Amino acid sequence: MNRPHLKLGTKIAILSFFLILLSVFLAGVIIVNRISDKMEQEIGYRAIAIARTVAQLQDIQENLGAEQGSKVIQPLAERIRIATGVEYIVVFDMKRMRYSHPYLDRIGTIFNDGDEGPSLQRKEYLSQAVGVLGPSIRAFVPVLADEGTRQVGVVAVGILVPTIKDIISTLRIQLYSSLIMVLSLGILGSFYLASNIKKNMFFLEPNEIARMLEERVAIFQAMDEGVVALNMENQITVINQKACHIAGITKNVIGVHLNDLEVLSVLNDLPEARDSSETMELLLNQTWVIINFLPVKVKDQIVGQVITIKDKTEVRKMAEELTGVRTFIEALRVQNHESLNKLHTIAGLIQLNRVQEAMEYVYNVTAEQQEVTRFLSQNIKHPSVAGLLLGKYNRGKELKVDVLFEHDSSLGELPESIDSTALTIILGNLLENAMEAVVGKELCEVHCRIKQEDTVLIFSVEDTGGGIPPEDQMKVFQWGFSTKGTGNRGIGLPLVKQTIERLGGTIELESGNWGTRFGVRLPLKGAHLL
Structure with missing residues (x-):
């Protein structure tokens, strides 16, 4: 076990403190427990004796159960209580109704402290409880009339338990002796630690x-x-x-x-x-x-x-440049992979001497690619966003997923408050999650819509996957949470939400058996600078 590297003065103080604390604690626990047990035993004997005396009084036996019995029992119980110095004497009948109590407003009320049950069955015993006057040791003695043949009630005598302060005040000499002894041990331990000063300081001045x-x-x-x-x-x-x-x-x-x-x-x-x-x-x-x-x-x-x-302002330009380069590298990688697949298909058709089918395939592929490229170049004026969308389109082809752009999508010049890094983070993560959600489904489609209005920029990414369970919809924006297993997961959507909130925008999630849709709204005025 490694010892903590503490200063010498700290070690000395800790040693002395714990030695004193240990000795005082052990001595105090032993002495206080023994005295407390002895006191409780003596208090119990005293309470039982007083309760027996009260229970044998004829006036008590005759007036218990009487309609005006408390007028006789209360003064008698109070005189005995004052004479004996106990905290309270409570007399109650078989229905638990009080006939005496130090507090007059308690007379006539029901005694229901929970520990009186056996006393109503002619049992005599001691109990520890917290009554209206505080913690006490109580003696319960049944009141037997007609020469002990009939129980008419119970006498409860309570004596408050001495507090810890009262007990400690009687043990001052013992405690002081323990303190002196432990202080001596602490001083000896301090001298022992002081002898190791040079060693603890690595022999440095x-x-x-x-x-x-x-x-x-x-x-x-x-x-x-x-x-x-x-x-x-x-x-x-x-x-x-x-x-x-x-x-x-x-x-x-x-x-x-x-x-x-x-x-x-x-x-x-x-x-x-x-x-x-x-x-x-x-x-x-x-x-x-x-x-x-x-x-x-x-x-x-x-x-x-x-x-x-x-x-972040110190690394903003470098981060933007790095993000843009990575985005276009990914787009070029996917496009190169897809082009090789298409070339292999054309070569195979030619080798099979199916020239007409090869020509039709080349025409279809070229037309489709040109249509998407033309659409993005005309409608999406921001080059980074257009490159990202084209890369995700080609990525979808690789995954056998149809990435469809709504015909009314458009994006022009953006204010300085919204940069390309934020847009690529939002769109890139939403599109990637949507494509992963539909892979292997019967209908593999991802719909993307970008609409720039006068004061707001709207993104919408919708997939045809299985949807997100209702209990998980509030968790998808938490760091580390993912429905796709463990690993480097649970980062994309929290990053998207954080970026949107930083720009002063909002994100909405709709999901069901039909799939999932994320809607994003970014203000074009008053956005926070990165």
């Missing part, structure tokens, strides 16, 4: 340790990205100036719990990302940032987490 610490702090603060380190209790152990600048933190937050900082508490709402070390985009202090969660391990044991924070 204090000034050398301070210089090494200053150098490491300077390197950490010079990093060009925000870094926040957390322990296992989500308390901040390290944070550099870059992270403070991005988050707008101006005070010392070392040791502060993550939930106690409003600007950083949003990180606790991403448990899936924290467990999977995925890259996330997040609005932090009015700034869009990219964050990563990385576990901190010491000797193969996780002792905390490190959160890296990057300002």
Whole structure:
């Protein structure tokens, strides 16, 4: 088992504290328990004796059950209670009606504390309960009339149990002795730990340790990205100036719990990302940032987490360029694969000397491809979006899925607030999910509609798959949730939703046995900048 690396003063304090705590606890438990048991036993004997005395009084036996019996029983019970110093004497008949009680408003009410049952069957016993006056030991003694042949009621005598404070006050000498003894042991242990100072400090002088610490702090603060380190209790152990600048933190937050900082508490709402070390985009202090969660391990044991924070504006251009290149590479790959398949088909027809069929196949393929290309080039003016749609169309051909574009689709120039990266993320993920949903179905169609109006941009992607179960429709936008098994799943739709919300838009989901439709509306004015 690995021992924690603590400062010498901390080790000494912990040792002394636990030795004192252990001794006081053991001594206190043993002494208090023994005294408490003895006191409870004596209190029980006393309560039984008083209850027996009251139960044998003739006035009690004759007036129990009488209509005005309480006028005789109450004064008599109160005199005995005051004389004996008990907390209460309650006399009740066989119907549990009280004839005496320290509180007058209780007389005439039903005694129903739950532990009186056996006493109504001529049984004498002790009980511990919480009554109206507090925790007490109660003695129940049946009242027997006619020379003990007939039970007419019960006498309950209660004596409050001494509090822990009362018991401890009687044990001060013993406790002080234990404290002195344990303090002596703590001092001896402190001297023993002090002898290991040099070993614990790796034989370094204090000034050398301070210089090494200053150098490491300077390197950490010079990093060009925000870094926040957390322990296992989500308390901040390290944070550099870059992270403070991005988050707008101006005070010392070392040791502060993550939930106690409003600007950083949003990180606790991403448990899936924290467990999977995925890259996330997040609005932090009015700034869009990219964050990563990385576990901190010491000797193969996780002792905390490190959160890296990057300002998205610093990597925006590179990310857009990389996203665009990847989109067109995927489109070219799919188109190249599809072209090779078509060439093989043409070559086979020619080799079979079926020239006419080969000519018709070439004409049909060319016409279909030209029609789609012409439609996208005329109706979709944004080149990145047009390239993405063409790539997904060819991808559908590869999967035997018909990707159909509505004839009224159109997209012109977009405002600066909406860039190609956001559109390719939204459309790319929705189309890919739709194609995966219809693969292997009897009807394999994906319908896509893009409509740009004066103030809003509308996307609609509909498939003919089996639909999403109602219980899963609210979960598909959660990070890590997927109906397609485990692995690198559950990322696309949450990313789509996050991107849409960042642009101030909305997304709607409709699903049934006929398939699934996602509807997206993005405002063309007042959208948030990336």
